[in-house]
Amino acid sequence: MSALLKVRNLRIHAGPVEVVRQVDLVLNAGETLGVIGESGSGKTVTCLALLRLLPDGLTAGADAMVWRDADLGSLSDREFRPYRGRQMAMVFQDPVGSFNPVKTIGWHLRTALDRRRAGAPWRPLAVTLLADVGIPHPDAVLERYPHQLSGGMLQRALIAMIVALEPGLIIADEPTTNLDNIVEQQILALFRDLQERLSAAFVFITHDIGIAAQISDRLLVMYAGEVVETGPAAAILAAPRHPYTRGLIATARALTARAETLAEIPGQLPLPGARPTGCVFRPRCAVARPGCEAPQPLRAIAPGRAIRCLLDD
Amino acid sequence: MSPIAFRRMLRRAGILLLTMSAGALVVFFAMKAAPGDPALAALGENARPELVAAFRREHNLDQPVVLQFIAWITGAVRGDFGRSLTLAGGVPVGQLIASRLPVTAFIGFYALILAAGVSLLVGIVAALQRGRFLDTAMTSLAVLGVSMPDFWLGYVLVFFLALNVPLFPSYGFVSPADSLGGALLSGFLPAVAIAAPMAAVFSRVLRAALLDVMHRPYVQVQRSLGHGPAFVFVHSILRNALIPYVTVIGLQVRYLLGGVVVIERVFGIPGLGSLMVDAAFGRDYPVIQACALTFLVIVLLTNLLVDLLCTRLDPRARA
Numbered sequence: 001m002s003a004l005l006k007v008r009n010l011r012i013h014a015g016p017v018e019v020v021r022q023v024d025l026v027l028n029a030g031e032t033l034g035v036i037g038e039s040g041s042g043k044t045v046t047c048l049a050l051l052r053l054l055p056d057g058l059t060a061g062a063d064a065m066v067w068r069d070a071d072l073g074s075l076s077d078r079e080f081r082p083y084r085g086r087q088m089a090m091v092f093q094d095p096v097g098s099f100n101p102v103k104t105i106g107w108h109l110r111t112a113l114d115r116r117r118a119g120a121p122w123r124p125l126a127v128t129l130l131a132d133v134g135i136p137h138p139d140a141v142l143e144r145y146p147h148q149l150s151g152g153m154l155q156r157a158l159i160a161m162i163v164a165l166e167p168g169l170i171i172a173d174e175p176t177t178n179l180d181n182i183v184e185q186q187i188l189a190l191f192r193d194l195q196e197r198l199s200a201a202f203v204f205i206t207h208d209i210g211i212a213a214q215i216s217d218r219l220l221v222m223y224a225g226e227v228v229e230t231g232p233a234a235a236i237l238a239a240p241r242h243p244y245t246r247g248l249i250a251t252a253r254a255l256t257a258r259a260e261t262l263a264e265i266p267g268q269l270p271l272p273g274a275r276p277t278g279c280v281f282r283p284r285c286a287v288a289r290p291g292c293e294a295p296q297p298l299r300a301i302a303p304g305r306a307i308r309c310l311l312d313d
Numbered sequence: 314m315s316p317i318a319f320r321r322m323l324r325r326a327g328i329l330l331l332t333m334s335a336g337a338l339v340v341f342f343a344m345k346a347a348p349g350d351p352a353l354a355a356l357g358e359n360a361r362p363e364l365v366a367a368f369r370r371e372h373n374l375d376q377p378v379v380l381q382f383i384a385w386i387t388g389a390v391r392g393d394f395g396r397s398l399t400l401a402g403g404v405p406v407g408q409l410i411a412s413r414l415p416v417t418a419f420i421g422f423y424a425l426i427l428a429a430g431v432s433l434l435v436g437i438v439a440a441l442q443r444g445r446f447l448d449t450a451m452t453s454l455a456v457l458g459v460s461m462p463d464f465w466l467g468y469v470l471v472f473f474l475a476l477n478v479p480l481f482p483s484y485g486f487v488s489p490a491d492s493l494g495g496a497l498l499s500g501f502l503p504a505v506a507i508a509a510p511m512a513a514v515f516s517r518v519l520r521a522a523l524l525d526v527m528h529r530p531y532v533q534v535q536r537s538l539g540h541g542p543a544f545v546f547v548h549s550i551l552r553n554a555l556i557p558y559v560t561v562i563g564l565q566v567r568y569l570l571g572g573v574v575v576i577e578r579v580f581g582i583p584g585l586g587s588l589m590v591d592a593a594f595g596r597d598y599p600v601i602q603a604c605a606l607t608f609l610v611i612v613l614l615t616n617l618l619v620d621l622l623c624t625r626l627d628p629r630a631r632a
Contacts, residue, residue, distance in 0.1 A: 051537055085539030092537075097530035100549050102556075102628060111548075115539055145628040158534070165538065 002068075004029050004168050004201045005050070005088070009063040012045055012054065012225075019058065019272045020046055020225040022298065027169060032195060032202040034216030034233060036209055036248065040269050042225040043205045047171045051088055052080055068168075085115055089167040091175045095155035099146035105130075105157050106142035112161040129160040133190055152183035159190065163198070170194070171203040176211070191215060209252045213237050218304075221245045224270055224280040227298060231305030242307045243285050279309065287311065318631075325620070329613060336609040337389070341382050344598045344605075354596035355398045372398065372599075385602070394603035399595040406603045409588060414607065417584035419489050421573050423500050424507035429562060431512040436519025436558070437551070443524060451516065458513030463572045467506035467579040474502060486582040503580045507572040511565055518561045522554035529553070556627045563619025567612050 005027040012020040020042040027033060035043045049060035065072040067087060072080065092098050099108060109126040123142070130138030133156040146154060155175060162170060172191065176184035192215065195202060206212050212219060212233070219236050221229040221244065229242040240246045247265035267284035270276060276283055278293035285292070291310055298308045352368045353360065369375045372395070373384060388394060394406035435455075439448045475483035481502050487495030526532065527550055535545045574586030581587070585604055592600035624630045 053533055053537055081539055081541065083539075084537060090537045092530060092534055094530055098534045100531045100535070100553070102552055102626065103548070111540065111544075112538055147629050161538065 003027060003066075004068065006064065006066045007050070007062055008065075010046065010049060010060065010065070011062070012042070012049055012058055012060045014058050014272065017273045018225070020049070023222075023227055024298075025050075025220075027201040027203065029168065029199050029201050030195075031217045032204055032215055033218050033220055034212035035203060035205045035220045035222060036207065036212045037222035038207060038269055041222040043207075043222055044173050046222070047090065047173060047203060047205060050171070051084055051090055052077065053084075053090075085112075085162075085165045085167065087167055088169040088171065089162040089165055091155070091158055091162060091170065091172040093174045093177050095151045095158055095175075095178065096146065098158050099154060101146055103145075104142065105144050105146070105149070108157070109142065109161055109164060112164045116165055125164070126160075129164050130157065133157070133160045133163070134186070135160070150183075151179050152186065155179065155183075155187055156190065159187075159194070163194065166198075167200060169201045169203065170198075171205070173205045174207070188214060209237075209248050210256065221248070224275060225272060226280055226308060227306075228281065228308045229306070230298075231302070235302075235305060241301060241305075241311065242281075242309045243287055243311065244281050281309075325617065329617060332613055333610065336613070337386055337606060338382075340602055340605045340609065341385060342378075344602050345378055345381075347598075349596055351398055351596050351598050372396075385599075389603070389606060394606075395599040397592075397597055397600050399592075399597045399600075406599050409600060410585065410603055410607055413583060413585045413588045415490070416486065416488065416582060417573055417577070417586060419496060420486075420500055420503055420507070420577070420582060420584060421569055423497070423504035424511070424572070425562075425566075425569060427504055428508040428511040428515055431508070432515030432519060435512070435516040436523065439516065439520040440523035440527070443520075448520075455513040455517055458509045461510060463506050463510060464575045464579050466509055467503065467576055470502045470506055471580075484581045486580065486584075500582075503576045503582060506579070507569060507576050510572075511569060514565065515558065515562060519554060519558045522557045523550060526550045526553045556623060559619060559622055559626060563616060563622075566615040566619075570608050570611065 003026045005025065007023065007025040010020065010023040010025070011018060023042075023046055025033075035046070037043050045054060045058060048054050049058075050065075052060075054060055062073060067083060072083065075083075099105075106123075106126065109129065110122045113122045113125055126142060127138045130141055135141055135153060135156050141149070141153070141157070149157070159175075175191075176187050179187060188211065191202070191204070194200075195215075202215075204212065204215050216233040219230065219233045220227055221236075221242065223244050229236065229240065229245045236245060237249065240249050244265070251264060265284055270280060270283070277295070279285070279288070279296045282288045282292045289310075296308045296310060298306045300306045351372075352365045352374065356364055356368060366375075373381055376384070385395070392407050394410065396403035396405055397409065435451050439451045442448045471483045474480050482499045483502075485499060486503075487499045489496035529549075532545060532549050535549050570586075573584065574589060576582070577584045577586035578590055585607060589601060589604035591597075592604065
C-alpha cells in the first residue's frame, strides 16, 4: 500500500525560534494515527502546517511533503487550496466557535457540498449526511442557527460537513475536549463508525492517552515540539519505551484507578525559546544519565517503532 | 410571525411610545423653563400691556402650563403644532416643518450615504493592509477627520472647492424637487462637511471589527474546508463585522442631526436646522418645540430601524 501523505523533516518556526522540529509522518488510507502530548507540545500546529493554516507569525518548512504522487512543497498557496477540504480536512477543538454565527447549518452544509458537486440538489444530500452522523430531525436542523444547537450537535454537524467533502485525510484536533463526558463518548463512537465507513486516513490529536488508545492504530508522542516516541498503538501502550510516554501512561492509569497519589511527571514543558540542549525531556526525566546532554536522534528500536532516547531496556 | 416575535414587536412599540412621550414632556417644559417672555419677544420690550395680554390670550399663554401641554400634545398628534409667533401672518408650524423637513432629510441621508460608503471602503482596505502604509495613512486621516469640527471643515471646503476652484456653489441650496442634479451638487460640500468626521469613526469601527472577526475560529474552519479568500471574506469576515458597524452608524445619527443644524447655518440651507436656529433667536417657541419634537422622532425611528436591521443581521439577537 502506498502512503497517502508522506512528510519528512517538518519544522515550524516562530521568528527565530524553532517551535516544532524534525517531524516525519507517514499516513496510510484506512489507518488512524493518534498524536498525543501535553498542551503546548506542538500537536496542533503540526496539523495546521499540513493544511497550510498556520496563524500569522508561524512559518513551516519540510524536506518533503508528498500527497499521493503530488509534491505539495512545490505548490503555491493558490495551487494548494483545492487540497484543503477535498483532500485533507480538519475537525477543530471548539465546535461552537467553528460555525459562522450568522449562517444556518444548512448554509454551512450547502457551501461545503458546493465544493464537491455541481448542480445536484444539495438538500437531500445534506439531510442524509446529518442523519448519518446521528443528528435527529435533520430537515429541521438545516434551518437552525449555530447558537440554537448544543456543542455535541455542532460537532456532529461539522463532522457531517467534512464527510460531505469526502477527504482522503481527516484530522481531528481534540474534537471532544470541550464536550461533556457522555457526549465525548458519543463523538468517539461516531469517529469509530467513520473509520469503518470511510477509507480515509485519520489523525486524532489528543492529550488523553486513554482516548488515543481507543481509537488509534499507531501513536506519535510529541514533547516540546519533537516526536519522542512512535509505533503501533498496542505495542506502545503495552510497553512504552520513552520515559515521557511512560510518565503519560502512568498518569492516565493513576487517574482511571482513582489512586490516592497521582503519578505525575514533575516539572513542566520548556518554552520553545528556552529548550534545553540535548534531550529536551532531560530536566524532567527520572532516569537521565550521562550522554543525555547530547542531541538525541529518533532511532528505530523495532520494526515501525522509534524513540528519541538512549535508554536501552 | 411567531408569538414571541409578535410580543417583542409589541414591547418595542410600547417602549417607543413611552420614550416619545417622555421626550415630548422634556421638549415642552424645557421651553417653558427657558427665560424670556415670548409675547415681549414678539411685540417688543415696550409693548402696551393690553396688546401683551391679547397676545397671551390668543396663544393660550394665559392658561395653566398643564393645560397648555395637553393642548399642545393633542394638537401635535394630529400634526397641528399651532402657529408661528414671529413669521408673517402666523404661518402654521406644521406647514413650516413639512416644507423644511425634506431638505434636512436630503442633506442628512446624503451625508450618511457618503459616510457609510467611504468608511466601508476605507475600513476594509485598512483592515486588509493592517500595519502597512495604506493603513497608517488612513488611520492618520481618520484622526484628523475626528478632530475637525464640521463647521470649520465646511468653511475650509468652501474656501478651496467653491471660491478658489469654483466646482461647487458656496452658499444656498437647490431643492431636490426642482433638480436632483442641482441638489446633489449644491448639497455636496455640506454633506461632506457632516460626513467626514462620521466616516472617520465608522471606518475605525469597521476596521477593528474586521480584525476581530478575522481571528475567529470559524474563519479558519471556512479556510480549512477549502473556501477561497474572497468567499471567506464576504460571507464570514465582512458579514459578521457589519453587525457592530451598523450599530455604531445607528448611534451616530443624533450627531448627524447636530451636524445638520450647524452646517445648514454655514451654507444657508433652508432646512429644519436653520428654521430651529432662527426660531430660537425669535423666541418662537411653538416652532422650536415642533423642530425639537421632529428631531426626537427622527432619532427614535432611526434607532428602531437600526434595531430591526441588527436583528436581521444577527440571528442571535432574534432569540
